[in-house]
Amino acid sequence: MTDKLPRITASKIIAKSRLFQIEQMEITFSNGNEVEYERLKGSSRGGVLVVALKDPHTVYMVREYSAGVERYELMFPKGRIETNEPVEEAANRELQEEIGFAARKLTHIKSMTLAPGYMGHLTHVVLAEDLYPAQLDGDEPEPLQVTTWPIAEFEQLAMQNDVTEARTIAAAFIIRSLLEQRD
Amino acid sequence: MTDKLPRITASKIIAKSRLFQIEQMEITFSNGNEVEYERLKGSSRGGVLVVALKDPHTVYMVREYSAGVERYELMFPKGRIETNEPVEEAANRELQEEIGFAARKLTHIKSMTLAPGYMGHLTHVVLAEDLYPAQLDGDEPEPLQVTTWPIAEFEQLAMQNDVTEARTIAAAFIIRSLLEQRD
Numbered sequence: 001m002t003d004k005l006p007r008i009t010a011s012k013i014i015a016k017s018r019l020f021q022i023e024q025m026e027i028t029f030s031n032g033n034e035v036e037y038e039r040l041k042g043s044s045r046g047g048v049l050v051v052a053l054k055d056p057h058t059v060y061m062v063r064e065y066s067a068g069v070e071r072y073e074l075m076f077p078k079g080r081i082e083t084n085e086p087v088e089e090a091a092n093r094e095l096q097e098e099i100g101f102a103a104r105k106l107t108h109i110k111s112m113t114l115a116p117g118y119m120g121h122l123t124h125v126v127l128a129e130d131l132y133p134a135q136l137d138g139d140e141p142e143p144l145q146v147t148t149w150p151i152a153e154f155e156q157l158a159m160q161n162d163v164t165e166a167r168t169i170a171a172a173f174i175i176r177s178l179l180e181q182r183d
Numbered sequence: 184m185t186d187k188l189p190r191i192t193a194s195k196i197i198a199k200s201r202l203f204q205i206e207q208m209e210i211t212f213s214n215g216n217e218v219e220y221e222r223l224k225g226s227s228r229g230g231v232l233v234v235a236l237k238d239p240h241t242v243y244m245v246r247e248y249s250a251g252v253e254r255y256e257l258m259f260p261k262g263r264i265e266t267n268e269p270v271e272e273a274a275n276r277e278l279q280e281e282i283g284f285a286a287r288k289l290t291h292i293k294s295m296t297l298a299p300g301y302m303g304h305l306t307h308v309v310l311a312e313d314l315y316p317a318q319l320d321g322d323e324p325e326p327l328q329v330t331t332w333p334i335a336e337f338e339q340l341a342m343q344n345d346v347t348e349a350r351t352i353a354a355a356f357i358i359r360s361l362l363e364q365r366d
Contacts (some may be wrong), residue, residue, distance in 0.1 A: 005248075005254065005255075008248075008253070014200055015203070017262070018322050019205075019221040019301065020223065022198065022200045022202075022205075026243070033325060035324045037249045037250040038201055038203065045273060065212070066299035067220040067301065068222045068223070068298060068301050068302045068303045069296060069299040069303055073296075081315070102208060110342065113249075114298055114350075115348070116249035116347060116348055117247075117252065118202065118250065119256050120251045120252055120253075121251075139217045141212050141214075141216040142212045142213070156356050164293075164294060164305075165295070165297070165300060166296070166348075166349035166350040166353040167353075169295070169352075169353035169356065169357065170352035172351040173352065175342070176341075181338075
């Protein structure tokens with residue numbers, strides 16, 4: 001195993017937009033190799049993805065327009081964390097904005113990356129339980145379609161054509177493992 | 184359900200680097216709302232992620248420096264698809280570059296997205312079986328550490344500190360479901 005971390009010897013922002021920053025870096029590996037890398041800098045606060053239990057056997061999901069792929073995708077409620085907002089609070093806010101429920105029990109289960117080779121972005125997976133109706137206005141351009149899915153059928157979920165996001169599939173199986181361990 | 188897809192009424196590239204392009208779009212939803220979006224354009228060919236079976240109970244993994252998070256991450260072999268390269272061929276090339284094996288049987292299982300809201304990038308998950316030693320030179324700045332993981336312990340894999348990538352976790356569970364269905 002390579003124990004010695006490569007050294008970042010230089011870095012600068014080479015392009016910038018409202019949402020994205022592209023950073024160029026010079027990296028020297030422990031074998032002496034020097035390589036130029038590019039990575040995306042996102043929000044340092046990251047985002048939350050919320051798996052909310054409707055009952056012990058069922059989760060809530062939403063169908064949302066996804067501009068990157070130009071179609072509707074079935075996914076778990078998620079969103080950006082606001083400044084100084086704790087992870088669990090962000091999860092509870094997104095739930096209220098996207099599915100019209102709040103949770104009495106929120107548990108941060110795992111922090112995931114999207115593409116650690118060129119993105120630092122973190123998505124915090126939160127399990128939401130003991131729900132009650134509560135609505136907050138979100139910033140969605142149209143109302144999301146809220147739906148449910150049986151936990152016993154996550155294999156089928158993962159193979160749906162409108163379920164492609166790795167975070168959705170990873171979070172589903174992580175949460176199911178956790179719930180099975182509890183039983 | 185919203186059946187009518189939003190319309191992209193304008194789009195332009197607003198920033199560009201060696202690896203990334205940032206596209207700005209005007210989108211009109213079926214309710215009349217007009218929203219400005221930004222998305223990343225990556226390679227249109229996408230990438231492959233290869234789950235290679237060492238034996239019926241064990242997969243190969245690699246430990247690779249990940250500049251986005253500035254540490255080593257344990258992951259499945261993966262890489263970009265080259266121009267005109269079929270998915271299975273790209274998978275077999277990456278295997279030979281990263282773990283020193285080729286596969287006689289390659290099966291494209293699922294195409295995943297990273298963040299469909301603002302990225303179009305596709306990662307094709309390929310199951311590689313019936314391996315034999317074969318080495319190709321890759322473009323890695325240092326040799327990857329090759330290791331193995333028991334399929335029966337993917338729950339523990341998903342909770343490792345150096346396993347954060349949603350694609351790794353999603354691919355592991357998808358492949359295990361598939362192998363269980365075969366038995």
